[in-house]
Amino acid sequence: MTEEFAWLFRYDDRGDILLEAAHAKRRAGQPVAAIGFLDDAIALGGEDRGFARVALADLMLELGRADEAEHQFDLLRDEQPIFPAPCELAAELHAAHGDHPSALEWYSLAIANLLPHELAELDRDDAHSSYANSLLMARHRTRRALGLAHDDWDNCALLDLTR
Template identity: 30%
Template structure:
């Protein structure tokens, strides 16, 4: 449940340094960029440096978007290099403050789970579910990892299914059912000393996760640029030559969806949408020493926004609002 967790075939130290430099250039995006940098440092093995980044964020004078998430990530990281007491204190503090965002709950519960504290992990998942899930309403996509994690831990503990486990089964749409995915024998086989068992399980995991791993091999998504209607009107008023790219706002939205579907059908994963603003685009053009009416700048601008962590994943989760901003469910809007 880490934000933009990097893939394995990346030079993590170099990518962390790049993200830190980018954060310096774009302070408004620093929180998201430094969290990604810390994730790379963890994967590089430099956990103390990752902790230093978390502390840097937590000590910032500007307001943080999600301080509970940062504390949860710090606790998880600390526990991995023998700072258990400090990690536990942070976890207790997070549970006490009861954040309304599912991500910190998932991270601390998974940290407990990874250290074989299954009962405490289940309690944490359940506590979060009681706080964040509303009876009679479909859980938002952001809460699905809570239900999946709770299902996994309960399966490991040999507990019978309850209503939330059944709900998790319903929400899970991948080819492999949760009961099989969370089968204790399957999980334990990854720690087996039997080479045949390990080889068989690794083959299964590769088959299930191959496409996902390929998608994550890029440090940021392949992103398509989206202009909200007021921004597009301002853009075309200021730079009429761009009208050839954007005949109308409706055409612009339809082109975004069709382009993403075409990329997806060709096998491209890790797709996203970035939203442009005229001042940001003008600043980008100035930094490139070019004019904003140069159409070749548009894809470069989109790539830069994606590199700054501004991309929203496409397609949206089931039941989520459409990316276009109309306020309708994606499946009844551009996803229809």
């Protein structure tokens, strides 16, 4: 690391910085460098590890390495604690690739791992704009795309009637 960038690592945002560096290298057409930064972010642990796993899976899919991408998803699913936001990104990635059954699994996993205060947002007046509701709505849309009947979580999704 050059002194020019050493100051970045004095902050607690190392995971974010590594993820940004990986995205920059990916955009620059340097996947090997991107993988290195993502591996470093994974090693830090925490929620950034989940974000890095999804970014790495996405990169592996782009490189035609589907087995390695699936391995990253398996690791993300098995690591504890499970954070909702990386699961949401995994769902979106699967949906973008037309794999709606897997997207549904990831949305369900994200919802199942919401923190109590995130679920409590569903009881507020602006619940339609809460993170929990955005996950419920995305899951509901995915279930509808699969032609599935409503379930209890679908019934919890709140439409934004203010628009």
